[in-house]
Amino acid sequence: MIASARHRHLKNVTTLSLDIDKCVGCGACQVVCPHGVFEMGEGKIVLADKDACIECGACALNCPAKALAVKPGVGCASAIIKGWITKSEPSCDC
Numbered sequence: 001m002i003a004s005a006r007h008r009h010l011k012n013v014t015t016l017s018l019d020i021d022k023c024v025g026c027g028a029c030q031v032v033c034p035h036g037v038f039e040m041g042e043g044k045i046v047l048a049d050k051d052a053c054i055e056c057g058a059c060a061l062n063c064p065a066k067a068l069a070v071k072p073g074v075g076c077a078s079a080i081i082k083g084w085i086t087k088s089e090p091s092c093d094c
Helices: 028-032 058-062 075-086
Strands: 038-040 045-047
Touching: 028 038, 028 058
Parallel strands: none
Antiparallel strands: 038 045
8 A cells, every 4th residue: 555645744754774685575564564665576675655654663563584674753754643643733853
């Protein structure tokens, strides 16, 4: 599932990172990602839509090879979500 335009955040601010050399191509991250950030490439995962990442951390928690890292609850994505919940202006201090 690819995230719709209403789920977009600021470009290039997510803390998500992929160490492709560690990836074993299991696809667990693709299965658990709620926003379609990942696609399977040539036996390894590809960051197909990194800006759709909401930094929930599900991918990193489910990666058996520890090829993914994300700091859930930090950054602009977290600020935007908190703004939606509290109906206030988001502030990520960046």
